[in-house]
Structures are given as structure tokens and as C-alpha cells.
Amino acid sequence: MSGGDLNPAAVPLPVEDRQGDGRWMSQHTRFVQECKDGEPEVLFVGDSMVQLMEQYEIWKEMFSPLHALNFGLAGDTTCNVLWRLQNGELENIRPKVVVLWVGTNNHDHTAEQVAGGIVAIAQLLTNRLPKAKIVVLGLLPRGEQPNPLREKNATVNRLLRSWLPRLGQALFLDVSNEFLHSDGSISSQDMFDYLHLTPTGYNTLAKPLSDLLLQILEETPEERRASLV
Amino acid sequence: MSAEASNPAATPTPCEDSQGDGRWMSQHVRFVSECKEREPDVVFVGDSLVQLMHQFGIWRQLFSPLHCLNFGIGGDATQHVLWRLSNGELDNISPKVVVLWVGTNNHGHTAEQIASGIMEIVQLIHNKLPNAHTLVLGVLPRGRMPNPLRQRNAEVNKLVQDALSSLSHASFFNVDPGFVLSDGSISHQDISVHYHSGLRPCFQRALPSAL
Numbered sequence: 001m002s003g004g005d006l007n008p009a010a011v012p013l014p015v016e017d018r019q020g021d022g023r024w025m026s027q028h029t030r031f032v033q034e035c036k037d038g039e040p041e042v043l044f045v046g047d048s049m050v051q052l053m054e055q056y057e058i059w060k061e062m063f064s065p066l067h068a069l070n071f072g073l074a075g076d077t078t079c080n081v082l083w084r085l086q087n088g089e090l091e092n093i094r095p096k097v098v099v100l101w102v103g104t105n106n107h108d109h110t111a112e113q114v115a116g117g118i119v120a121i122a123q124l125l126t127n128r129l130p131k132a133k134i135v136v137l138g139l140l141p142r143g144e145q146p147n148p149l150r151e152k153n154a155t156v157n158r159l160l161r162s163w164l165p166r167l168g169q170a171l172f173l174d175v176s177n178e179f180l181h182s183d184g185s186i187s188s189q190d191m192f193d194y195l196h197l198t199p200t201g202y203n204t205l206a207k208p209l210s211d212l213l214l215q216i217l218e219e220t221p222e223e224r225r226a227s228l229v
Numbered sequence: 230m231s232a233e234a235s236n237p238a239a240t241p242t243p244c245e246d247s248q249g250d251g252r253w254m255s256q257h258v259r260f261v262s263e264c265k266e267r268e269p270d271v272v273f274v275g276d277s278l279v280q281l282m283h284q285f286g287i288w289r290q291l292f293s294p295l296h297c298l299n300f301g302i303g304g305d306a307t308q309h310v311l312w313r314l315s316n317g318e319l320d321n322i323s324p325k326v327v328v329l330w331v332g333t334n335n336h337g338h339t340a341e342q343i344a345s346g347i348m349e350i351v352q353l354i355h356n357k358l359p360n361a362h363t364l365v366l367g368v369l370p371r372g373r374m375p376n377p378l379r380q381r382n383a384e385v386n387k388l389v390q391d392a393l394s395s396l397s398h399a400s401f402f403n404v405d406p407g408f409v410l411s412d413g414s415i416s417h418q419d420i421s422v423h424y425h426s427g428l429r430p431c432f433q434r435a436l437p438s439a440l
Contacts, residue, residue: 019336021372021379030417056284107248143250150250188259193303194252198284 009109009117012083015075024073031071032088040069040093042213045081046101048074048196049140058202062210066217069093077106078117082124090128097216098125099209101137103156104149104195111152115159122170133216135209136164138174142195146184173212178204238338238346241312244305253302253309260300261317269298269322274310275330277303278369287429298322306335307346314350319357327354330366332385333378340384347385348392351399363399365389370405375413404431 015024042063044050050072053059059070071089073080081102100121106114122134138160139153157174164170179190179201186194190201197205244253271292273279279301282288288299300318302309310331319327329350335343347365354363367390368382390401406428408415 019378021376022374023372026373027417055281057286143252144255145251147250149248188256192280192284194250194255196303 007113007116007120009078009106009113010082010120011079012086013077013079014083014087015080024075027073028084028087028089031069031084032091034069034071035089035091035093038069038093040067040095041217042066042068042097042099043071043093043095044068044099044101045071045085045089046099046137047072047076047081047105049104049137050099050101052196053202056199056202058199058206062206063213066213069095072101075105076102077109078102078114078121079106082117082121085121085124085128090125094129095132097133097135097213098129099135099137099213100125103139104142104153111155112159114152115156115163118156118160119163119167122164122167126167126169130169132169134167134170135212135216136160136170136172137205137209138172138176140191140197141176141179141186142191144186144188144194171212173209175205175208236342236345238307238335238342239311239349240308241315242308243312243316244302244309256302257313257316257318260298260313261320263298264318264321267296267298267322269296269324271295271297271326271328272300272319272322272324273297273328273330274300274314274318275328275366276301276305276310276334278333279328279330291429298324301330304334305331306338307331307343307350308335311346311350311353314353314357319354323358324361326362326364327358328364328366329354330368332368333371333382340381340388343381343385344388344392347389351393351396355398359398361398365393365399365401367401367403367405370409370415373414373417379409402431404428406431 017024044053044063050070051074052072054070054072071084073084100118102121103114103118106117109117118136122136125132125134138157141150141153143149154176157176161172164172179186181187188194190198190204192198246253273282279299280303283299283301300313329347331350332343332347335346351363351365354361367386370379370382372378386403393399393401410416
């Protein structure tokens, strides 16, 4: 695993309020409050890919019924998610599954650093929630045509696939290939700005993710204990 | 109010590809090609608030039937929209209405500069499409509690509304249905909820009268 404690992508950092309306902190504060009010079985955490999901019908149809909370924040890097999780967004809750989707905004870091940052978050989640499964979603390809960020995100995914098994509770789900056409292009029907998903795009991800979550949720500790007897 | 060469908000500027995947240009090229293929009656142009609208049910219900095109790009400021409209996004089409919604991303610019940038866009649209009416939507308040950006956006709206009042080919429309509550706060309620319950009635009033 790369970087150790020198990996900049694994350093917890809040987002500076450069624009002047304090929106990042307002959202973080709201999430901390939601931890006090709610008892989620599933926690989604990450960047705009997570946040936007809650705006579409698919959330109400497939994930709300699972008692899910959405702590996605647009623009977040692994550093920002790490900071949020260490500063209240895991307090008072005991979800059975955490879905983690972050890394595409880490523009200042190499693929190795980004993968290291994601693993660091997964490690933190496992430490704080020893019984929870962590579902890490692969970074999707971006840009209409092949470009360096596609290479980078694919490398992150490759590294995650090989590093995550070391954390017993972590699972990796990557639907990247579903979005690439034979000529290497990505359609605006799936990603309206060649990064963010349309409702159609989310449908492609939602089915395998929902199946996986249902499978995990069906294995409650009570059932596991019973099966060991 | 005139746009001086020194106003960055009124100087056509493409977005730099700082991330490395060329997405801004890909979207612009797609919009230019939509102009060649389609015959819209209404064109929406602006930032993420325009772009996201296209993703929600409200678009299919209210706007698709009106033969609309959506040229919103997330993050765009007035100078980016000015560049796009100067470089193909108004070519080969003759819409009756252009809906312009931009200004909230002009960070570092004063309210005067932003308003000037918006008026520069209105002038450009009128030059290219003399028969079209431009509907300029007010910039929404932002941030959970009162903050400098709310003041800036309110000032932009005031300046733009004043400047538009003397024009016959353009008008101002306030789409804020009362997002700011009595305690000064804005609810975080989902964008989609805002679009559907908050903005929908505003749009329903605005467009029929403009067309």
C-alpha cells in the first residue's frame, strides 16, 4: 500500500470557504445532525456522484427503502471525506453497510495516492464500524473521448481491486465498462456533462448496487450467529 | 451601463480545461451541433441551474413540449456564456425566446461587473436574433444563512432589472418563490423539490406570457 502517513490524499482536510457562503460547512453540519436524528442501515458517503443520486427518482425507489442516509458533497476529495467522517459524520450511527464513492476530484494527486486515500477511508470505516461491510464503488470513466483522467481513474480502480481484499470487510463494485461505447466514447444520455450521471446513467449503477446491498442486509448478525451453531 | 474592455465578466472567455478531460468544450461542441440539427422555439442558456433542470421530470412536463434546447453548463459564469453564444450556440436557429440564467458563479466580480456581463449577453442575443425575446431570470439567493453572496446576487438582480426595464426585446423574471424564510435561512431541501414545487409555478407563469 502506498504513501503511509505521507500520502497527501490520506490527510483529513475540510474545504475552505472560498466563495463566501459557507455551504460546505452548512452541509457537513446538517449531516452531523442527521446522525443524531437517524438510524440508517446504509450510509452513502462521497462526492457529487453520491450527492446527485438523492435528487433523482432512483433514490426514492431503490435506496430510501433500505433506510439509507446520503452524505455526498459535490467537489469532495478523499481528504475532505476523511475529515468529515472524523468530525461527526459517523457519530451515533451503526449502519450495516457503508457505500463509499470518492476519488474523481483528487486532481492534485496521483492514481496511487488516490487509491491509498480511498483505502485509508475504508480502513477508518472498518475501525469505527467493525461489523459493517464497506462497498467501494469504482471511479467511472469521464470525458467524452479517451483522455488522461480516464487512464488515471482506471488505474485507481485496478489498485483498489488488488488492495481492498486486505480489508476483510471491503467489497469493490465497478460498473465502468457499462458506460464505454465500442468507439471509446461516452454518451451524454448517460453522463450529461461527461462526468455526472443522468437518471438513465444511475439506473445502470443502481441495479447491481441494490442487489449487492440487499444481499448484505439479508445477512444480519443474528442469522450469521445462528448459522455457526 | 456599458461593458468596458476591462470588465472580465463581460469579456467572452472560454473555460480552460484545467482538469484534463475536455468536458466543457465537448459540451459546447455538442450544443453547436444541436443548433444545426434542431429548430427550437425556446433556448435555455446558463449554468448548472439550467443544466440540471434538464435532468428532472419538470423538463419533460413543462419544457420539452415547447421545443426547447438546454445549453446549460455547470460552473459557467457570464464570460463563459458570452463566449459560447459568440461561437456557434446561436447559429442556425431562430427561437422565439432565449431564457438566460447566469451570474451566480462570477466569483471575484462585483455586482456591477456581473450585471454588465449579463447585459452584454442580452445585447449579443439581440444582435444575433433580432426577433427573439430574452427572458433574464433573477439570480437566486444562496448559502444557508445571510452572507455576502446573497447581497451580491440581490444587487445584480436590481441592476439588471433596472437596465432591462427600458428594453422591449428583453425582460426580467424573478423565479425566487420565497426560498428565504423569515429567519433568513434557506432550507437544504433537495434541488429537485425546489424545481418542482418552488420553481415550477414560476416557470409556468413566465413562459406562456413570453411566447
